[in-house]
Amino acid sequence: xxxxxxxxxxxxxxxxxxxxxxxxxxxxxxxxxxxxxxxxxxxxxxxxxxxxxxxxxxxxxxxxxxxxxxxxxxxxxxxxxxxxxxxxxxxxxxxxxxxxxxxxxxxxxxxxxxxxxxxxxxxxxxxxxxxxxxxxxxxxxxxxxxxxxxxxxxxxxxxxxxxxxxxxxxxxxxxxxxxxxxxxxxxxxxxxxxxxxxxxxxxxxxxxxxxxxxxxxxxxxxxxxxxxxxxxxxxxxxxxxxxxxxxxxxxxxx
Amino acid sequence: xxxxxxxxxxxxxxxxxxxxxxxxxxxxxxxxxxxxxxxxxxxxxxxxxxxxxxxxxxxxxxxxxxxxxxxxxxxxxxxxxxxxxxxxxxxxxxxxxxxxxxxxxxxxxxxxxxx
Amino acid sequence: xxxxxxxxxxxxxxxxxxxxxxxxxxxxxxxxxxxxxxxxxxxxxxxxxxxxxxxxxxxxxxxxxxxxxxxxxxxxxxxxxxxxxxxxxxxxxxxxxxxxxxxxxxxxxxxxxxxxxxxxxxxxxxxxxxxxxxxxxxxxxxxxxxxxxxxxxxxxxxxxxxxxxxxxxxxxxxxxxxxxxxxxxxxxxxxxxxxxxxxxxxxxxxxxxxxxxxxxxxxxxxxxxxxxxxxxxxxxxxxxxxxxxxxxxxxxxxxxxxxxxxxxxxxxxxxxxxxxxxxxxxxxxxxxxxxxxxxxxxxxxxxxxxxxxxxxxxxxxxxxxxxxxxxxxxxxxxxxxxxxxxxxxxxxxxxxxxxxxxxxxxxxxxxxxxxxxxxxxxxxxxxxxxxxxxxxxxxxxxxxxxxxxxxxxxxxxxxxxxxxxxxxxxxxxxxxxxxxxxxxxxxxxxxxxxxxxxxxxxxxxxxxxxxxxxxxxxxxxxxxxxxxxxxxxxxxxxxxxxxxxxxxxxxxxxxxxxxxxxxxxxxxxxxxxxxxxxxxxxxxxxxxxxxxxxxxxxxxxxxxxxxxxxxxxxxxxxxxxxxxxxxxxxxxxxxxxxxxxxxxxxxxxxxxx
Numbered sequence: 021x022x023x024x025x026x027x028x029x030x031x032x033x034x035x036x037x038x039x040x041x042x043x044x045x046x047x048x049x050x051x052x053x054x055x056x057x058x059x060x061x062x063x064x065x066x067x068x069x070x071x072x073x074x075x076x077x078x079x080x081x082x083x084x085x086x087x088x089x090x091x092x093x094x095x096x097x098x099x100x101x102x103x104x105x106x107x108x109x110x111x112x113x114x115x116x117x118x119x120x121x122x123x124x125x126x127x128x129x130x131x132x133x134x135x136x137x138x139x140x141x142x143x144x145x146x147x148x149x150x151x152x153x154x155x156x157x158x159x160x161x162x163x164x165x166x167x168x169x170x171x172x173x174x175x176x177x178x179x180x181x182x183x184x185x186x187x188x189x190x191x192x193x194x195x196x197x198x199x200x201x202x203x204x205x206x207x208x209x210x211x212x213x214x215x216x217x218x219x220x221x222x223x224x225x226x227x228x229x230x231x232x233x234x235x236x237x238x239x240x241x242x243x244x245x246x247x248x249x250x251x252x253x254x255x256x257x258x259x260x261x262x263x264x265x266x267x268x269x270x271x272x273x274x
Numbered sequence: 275x276x277x278x279x280x281x282x283x284x285x286x287x288x289x290x291x292x293x294x295x296x297x298x299x300x301x302x303x304x305x306x307x308x309x310x311x312x313x314x315x316x317x318x319x320x321x322x323x324x325x326x327x328x329x330x331x332x333x334x335x336x337x338x339x340x341x342x343x344x345x346x347x348x349x350x351x352x353x354x355x356x357x358x359x360x361x362x363x364x365x366x367x368x369x370x371x372x373x374x375x376x377x378x379x380x381x382x383x384x385x386x387x388x389x
Numbered sequence: 390x391x392x393x394x395x396x397x398x399x400x401x402x403x404x405x406x407x408x409x410x411x412x413x414x415x416x417x418x419x420x421x422x423x424x425x426x427x428x429x430x431x432x433x434x435x436x437x438x439x440x441x442x443x444x445x446x447x448x449x450x451x452x453x454x455x456x457x458x459x460x461x462x463x464x465x466x467x468x469x470x471x472x473x474x475x476x477x478x479x480x481x482x483x484x485x486x487x488x489x490x491x492x493x494x495x496x497x498x499x500x501x502x503x504x505x506x507x508x509x510x511x512x513x514x515x516x517x518x519x520x521x522x523x524x525x526x527x528x529x530x531x532x533x534x535x536x537x538x539x540x541x542x543x544x545x546x547x548x549x550x551x552x553x554x555x556x557x558x559x560x561x562x563x564x565x566x567x568x569x570x571x572x573x574x575x576x577x578x579x580x581x582x583x584x585x586x587x588x589x590x591x592x593x594x595x596x597x598x599x600x601x602x603x604x605x606x607x608x609x610x611x612x613x614x615x616x617x618x619x620x621x622x623x624x625x626x627x628x629x630x631x632x633x634x635x636x637x638x639x640x641x642x643x644x645x646x647x648x649x650x651x652x653x654x655x656x657x658x659x660x661x662x663x664x665x666x667x668x669x670x671x672x673x674x675x676x677x678x679x680x681x682x683x684x685x686x687x688x689x690x691x692x693x694x695x696x697x698x699x700x701x702x703x704x705x706x707x708x709x710x711x712x713x714x715x716x717x718x719x720x721x722x723x724x725x726x727x728x729x730x731x732x733x734x735x736x737x738x739x740x741x742x743x744x745x746x747x748x749x750x751x752x753x754x755x756x757x758x759x760x761x762x763x764x765x766x767x768x769x770x771x772x773x774x775x776x777x778x779x780x781x782x783x784x785x786x787x788x789x790x791x792x793x794x795x796x797x798x799x800x801x802x803x804x805x806x807x808x809x810x811x812x813x814x815x816x817x818x819x820x821x822x823x824x825x826x827x828x829x830x831x832x833x834x835x836x837x838x839x840x841x842x843x844x845x846x847x848x849x850x851x852x853x854x855x856x857x858x859x860x861x862x863x864x865x866x867x868x869x870x871x872x873x874x875x876x877x878x879x880x881x882x883x884x885x886x887x888x889x890x891x892x893x894x895x896x897x898x899x900x901x902x903x904x905x906x907x908x909x910x911x912x913x914x915x916x917x918x919x920x921x922x923x924x925x926x927x928x929x930x931x932x933x934x935x936x937x938x939x940x941x942x943x944x945x946x947x948x949x950x951x952x953x954x955x956x957x958x959x960x961x962x963x964x965x966x967x968x969x970x971x972x973x974x975x976x977x978x979x980x981x982x983x984x985x986x987x988x989x990x991x992x993x994x995x996x997x998x
Contacts, residue, residue, distance in 0.1 A: 023297075030296045030980040034289045036987025040602050041285040043994075047597035048576050050277050056325075057461060057579050059344040067333050075331035075345035080352060086452040086465045090515065090527035091353045093402055094534050097508050098360030100409065100501050101538030102367040105550075107498060157334055163356055196410050203406030206399050212454075219395035221454040233334075259363055266370055288569070289983075295558065296979045304975065308561060315568045322576040347575070350523060354568065357530050361561050364537060365554065371541075372550045381554075381975050 070222065071229040071237035072156040080161065081241045081248075085220045088244075089205055092251060096202045099255040106262045129179055137179040145172045152249035156238040162245040166252025173257055182264055189261060194254045201251025208240055208247065280321035287314035301369040301379045305362055312358040316351055323347030394438060394450035394467050397431050397477060397518065398528075401511040405504040412500040424503040425488045428510060432481035435514065439474030443887060446904060446911035447471075447894075449520070460906045462582035468520030468657075468905055471891040472726060476642070476649055477517040479730055483641045483737055484510045486867035487634035490741055494748070494853040494861060495632065502542070509535040509638065516646055520657070520905060522571055522607075523581045525650060526564070529610060533560045536643060540631040551973070552630035559623040559978050563613030566986065570607030573599070574658075583657040584905035587898055590662045600662045601669075601993050608651045609986055615647025617711060618680040619981040621704045625688070626973055628700035633744030636696055640703040641737040645729045648707065652714055652722070652895075660898045667717060669996035673989050674715030675806075681708030682809055684967065686816035690939070691964055695743045695753040695824060699736065702779065702817035706732050706787075709813055712806055713794040723892035724793025727879060731786030734875035735778040739821065741868040742772040745860050746828070748853045755824050760831030765860060769829035771868050776825055778875060780818035780933040781810065786879035788929055793889075795928070807928055814932040819939035826944055833944035889917035 062083060063075055072078040080088050152165030177185040212221035227237035235242060287310055294307030323344030331342040373379050404427045408420060415423075442448045447470035451457075455464025484506060497503065512531030519525050537560075541553030575581060577599060578589040590600065616624040624644065628636050655663075655670075663670060685705030692698035710732070713725030743753060745768045752758055762769050778785045791810055798806040826832045878884060894900075894914040903909040946953050970977075 026296060026977055026980045029984045030293060033980065033983030033985070033987040034293065036991055037289060037983060038285060040605070040987065040990045040994075041281075041288075043598050044573055044602040044606075045278060045281040045285075047595055047599040048281075048573070056344060058346050058463075058581070059323075059331075059342075059579075061458070061461065061463060062345055063331055063333075063342055064338060067338060073332060073334040075333065075342070076348045076352070079345050079349040082453060083455060083463055084346075084349060084465055084523070087349075087353060087524055087527050089402070090512075090524070090531050091356050093405075093508055093511070094357055094527070094530050095360050096406070096409075097505065097531065097534040097538060098364045100505060101364045101534065101541075104498055104501050104505075104538055105364070105367040105371050105541055105544045105553075107544070159330070159332055163352060192413065195412070199406045199410035203403055203410070206403045206406070209395075209399065213392045216391050217454050218391055218450060218452055219399060220452050262367065263370070266374070284569075288565070292562065292979055292983055295562070296976045296983075298976065301554075304558070308558065311562065311565050315565055315572065318569060318572045322572050346581070347572075350571075350575075353523075353527065360534065361530075361557065364534065365557055368541060368550050368554050368557070371544050372547070372554070375545075375547050375550065 067233075068229070070239065070241070071226045071233055072241060073233055074156055074158060074160070076159070077155045077161045077241060077245075078238075081155075081244045082222055082238075085209070085244070088248070089209065089220070092202055092205055092248060095252065095255050096198065099198065099258050102259055102262045106266050134179045137175040141172050141175050144175065145169060148172070148249075148253070152245055153235050153242065155245040156241045157233065157235065162248025163252055165245070166249040167256060169249065169253035170256035170260070174260055177260075177264065185264065186261075189257050191258075191261060194257050194261070198251050198254035198258060201247045201249075201254060204247035204250070205244055208243055211240070277321055277324060280317055280324070284314045284318035284321065287311070287317060299380050299382060301372065301381055302366070304381055305365045305369060308365070309358065309362060312354070315354060319347050319351050319354070390441075390448065390450075393434060394448055394469055394518070395452070396434050397438075397481070397514040398511045400431060400434075401427055401507040401514075405507040405511070408500040408504045408507070415500060417497065420497070420500050420503050421488065421492050424507060425485060425492075427507055428481055428484045428488055431510065431514065432478055432485060435474055435478040435481050438469050439471050439478055442469050442474055443471040443891065447901075449905050457906050460908055462580060462585045462906060465524050466520040466582060466905065467518045468583075468901075469518050470895060471887065472895050473517045473649070473653070475726070476646070476729070477514045479733055480513045480517065480642045480646075481510060483638055483733065486737060486741070486871060487637045489863050489867045490637070490744060491632075491634045492861075492863040494863070495634065496543075496853065502539075505535050505539050506634075509539065513642060513646055516650060520583050521581055522574065522583060522586065522654075522658075525654075526567055526571060526610075529567070529614070529650070530564060532643065532646070533557070533564065533614075536560075536627075536635075536639070539635040540627045540639075542632055542635065543630070546630070549630040552626045552628075555623045555973070555975055555978065556627040558975050559620065559982065560610070560613055562979065562982060563610035563620065565610075566606050567608070567610030570603055570605075570609065573603045573606060577603070582905070583654070584902040587658045587661065588902050588906065590659070591899075591902075594662060598994055598997070600659060601666055601997065602990065604655070604659050604663075605986065605990050605993060608654055611647040611650040611654075612677070613647070613982070614644065615651065615707055615711070616644050616681070616704050617647075617677045617707070618684050618704075619985040620978075621681060621685070622971060622978045622981065624704055625697045625700040625971065628703075629694055629697045631696075633740060633747060636699075637737045637740045637744075640699065640740060641733040644703060644707050645710065645733060648710055648714060648725075648729070652725075656895055656898055657901060658898075660896070666993070666997040669993050671715055671717055672996050673993045674711060674717075675803075676992065677989065678708045678711030678713075678715050679806075679809055681705070681711060682813040683708070686813045687964060687967055688971065689817050690820045690943075691968060692820070693755040695746070695755060696740070698755075698820055698824065699739055699743065702820065703736055705813045705817050706736075706779070709791075709794075709810055712809065713790070713797075716794065716797045716801060716803070718797045718801070719893035719896050720889065721794050721797035722895065723889040724790040724795075724797065726790070726888050726892060727793065727885070728787045728790030731778070731788070731790055731875050731879060734871045734878075735775050735785065735787065738771060738868045738871040738875070739775040739779075741864065741871070742768050742775065745864050745868075748864065749857055749860060751857070755827055756835075758828045759833065759835060760828070762829035763831070766829070767865065768860065768868075769825060771865070771872060772821065772825045772829075774872050776818050776821035776936075777933065778872070779821060780814040780929065780936050782929045782933050783926060784876055784880050786875050789879035789885065791929065792926075811928055811932040811935070814929070815935035815939065818933065818936035819943075822936055822940035823943050826940060834946075886917050890914050893917065
């Protein structure tokens with residue numbers, strides 16, 4: 021289709037959609053009129069019922085934990101997808117095309133970069149673990165902490181080169197870690213079956229409550245945080261691996 | 275008032291993002307326009323969860339009688355963000371492979387499937 | 390019952406994680422076996438759940454034991470009724486067929502293929518069984534992500550990448566619009582549970598057009614998935630390049646799930662609030678259905694790439710299913726359900742036949758394969774059987790469905806809809822008959838230029854390993870089984886009566902709400918008789934006759950003599966603009982998407998009294 025025709029089609033549609041949006045928003049009651057029973061019930065109950073102070077984590081992993089299981093597997097599938105799509109070529113004989121020799125970096129990393137990134141790696145890992153573990157107390161949780169943890173190998177890559185990155189992130193073990201993280205969430209949900217309760221019921225003892233809420237409160241939520249953190253961190257490291265590997269082979273071609 | 279402004283921003287982001295996708299001539303640009311479209315859903319969800327004078331629903335610092343914003347909506351947004359990040363990763367992997375196999379990054383020229 | 394309803398989703402997810410963890414250490418046949426066993430067990434569980442839910446009331450399962458407090462839903466629920474359960478069983482069954490087809494011979498990347506298929510199954514089953522809006526969205530995204538990856542699976546070639554890209558971008562855009570719809574509905578109703586939202590909409594009806602626009606946005610993503618015109622462009626591209634077992638699933642169930650989600654959202658959430666605009670909705674849905682059916686059928690006939698041809702025929706038949714849904718009537722819904730099952734089975738069998746051709750001869754181009762089919766006669770028989778099935782003659786299951794829909798249409802004074810059924814059935818069936826005759830009987834003019842001109846597109850690299858000289862049993866057995874079931878199912882009386890009974894149950898929103906929110910028990914469903922739907926047989930035979938005629942005319946155009954040139958140029962004039970629309974470019978698809986949503990919204994609002 022010719023370009024101007026496409027634009028015409030789009031603008032006709034866009035005007036129509038803008039009108040639809042306007043009509044829909046016009047009849048939404050403003051912020052005060054919005055029905056908020058769901059929020060009210062959860063906010064009032066989450067501390068007593070679940071010994072969790074971060075209502076968002078409570079919703080994510082307890083009240084609506086099943087959604088998060090699906091979401092975790094979307095991440096799992098996408099990482100697998102990136103691996104499938106960026107996989108190594110096989111030549112005619114079915115042999116793997118050998119990796120290009122590690123090319124020397126065109127510009128070696130400066131000393132300032134190396135000092136800073138190598139020094140930051142430790143604190144980043146600690147911070148990531150802190151976020152993962154305290155998910156039910158303060159904003160954070162498995163997803164956020166996992167992403168922070170995944171940046172640690174990236175920092176090392178920036179300071180060194182791909183060979184070091186590959187050495188510290190053994191492809192096979194990271195894949196296994198990711199699978200354990202993903203499967204672990206489902207397994208934790210299965211624990212409820214032993215108590216004759218539906219899937220993902222929080223049957224683990226809830227831990228200290230009231231003003232003593234600490235990292236052990238929340239029953240299965242801290243456990244789920246750990247598995248999700250593991251899966252997200254491993255998943256993002258694999259993604260980095262796949263993309264950097266792709267970049268390496270391309271550089272080797274030139 | 276701010277609620278309706280936020281809703282208008284959400285609508286604008288959606289339409290602008292889709293315009294970007296429709297008229298894009300670079301695959302990476304196309305994927306990032308998709309991110310812009312996604313941002314419109316974040317803005318809308320945040321607007322829906324907003325309450326006047328509401329604070330974050332983290333009861334470590336806040337007592338339970340205070341007005342808080344909607345926590346369910348924020349959980350939805352978390353899921354939304356993860357979904358978007360993964361879809362973008364997938365699309366970028368496809369983009370890298372297309373560039374590698376055909377050397378083309380213009381979506382208008384990748385016309386192997388016609389008719 | 391505390392464990393079973395969750396298992397159709399949990400078991401495949403766990404097994405997929407296990408397969409990825411153990412990936413490199415497993416022998417190929419062990420992976421195949423594990424995947425097949427998982428799919429089989431899920432099929433069994435879904436069948437059992439369907440049976441249980443048909444004995445009494447639908448099964449309501451609250452995850453995390455978050456049962457409604459004071460009739461307010463806090464957690465996520467699965468609401469398994471026979472329609473949803475039956476569809477989930479079909480999903481699992483087709484996955485079994487696809488896994489059997491890919492047994493041993495399909496090129497697999499470690500265990501990733503099997504894991505992806507299992508997660509795909511989990512997403513589809515979750516979508517069929519859920520009773521919560523955001524959960525529906527999550528499983529929809531799981532389906533899309535795994536579908537995209539499976540589509541672009543053979544990433545060594547250019548085609549799969551482009552197909553996967555089109556698939557991903559269009560479906561994701563649709564998903565974002567669905568999310569916008571969820572935000573709007575949540576803003577108004579303050580809940581995400583379908584029954585709860587419905588209750589709120591009944592008690593506090595919103596002013597203005599919020600209900601219509603919210604509904605349209607909410608189902609936008611599912612309409613894209615269902616490949617309704619003008620959101621259908623991605624489907625043919627995705628089919629053309631995906632491996633055969635994946636095509637089996639796309640055409641067999643994935644597209645139909647978009648229709649199911651739309652129907653479920655309508656009846657579980659919006660039906661009572663729509664009473665004023667029901668006529669307008671019927672108009673919009675009929676427009677969608679008729680346009681899709683016509684465009685799909687016309688495009689189907691002009692294809693030479695076998696998988697693309699079958700993809701367009703799927704689009705056409707989904708248009709027919711939408712017509713069935715558009716009547717918004719319980720008998721029409723029963724007919725649509727039967728049509729979904731019948732069409733899914735027949736289309737899956739047809740794709741398996743094409744897959745066998747690809748395995749033996751490494752091509753899916755109609756002209757390139759001319760006459761070569763004599764080496765594989767039994768596959769040809771299956772293909773012809775499937776082609777006849779598409780036209781909707783008895784005793785195929787989709788015939789029964791079509792008859793039910795015709796009866797409903799007659800009751801509403803919309804008899805002309807049966808013409809659309811005849812049109813679409815005849816053309817799609819004729820197209821498959823034509824390729825069958827060309828490939829197996831060698832009929833038709835042998836056009837050397839055409840072969841060399843177009844063959845690069847259709848000449849895919851092999852997707853299977855091993856000897857290409859014979860067809861392994863694991864490939865033709867599923868095709869036979871699928872066709873046999875398609876033939877038999879429609880004639881089983883209790884199955885027909887159960888479909889009618891539970892379709893009516895699906896329409897009763899108020900009972901559904903009360904039951905899910907634990908306000909009142911579910912009233913027993915009124916049993917319907919199996920019914921006698923033979924009145925449309927005449928029309929269906931006409932459709933088959935037209936199909937045969939079209940196939941013969943396109944194979945031997947010289948029969949028409951002098952009229953051939955003028956007729957040919959007329960047909961060409963009509964069809965060329967349509968073919969030009971299908972450019973394969975994302976920018977066009979996206980522009981059509983926006984335009985389509987705006988247009989349907991405009992029709993919906995303008996037709997509301």
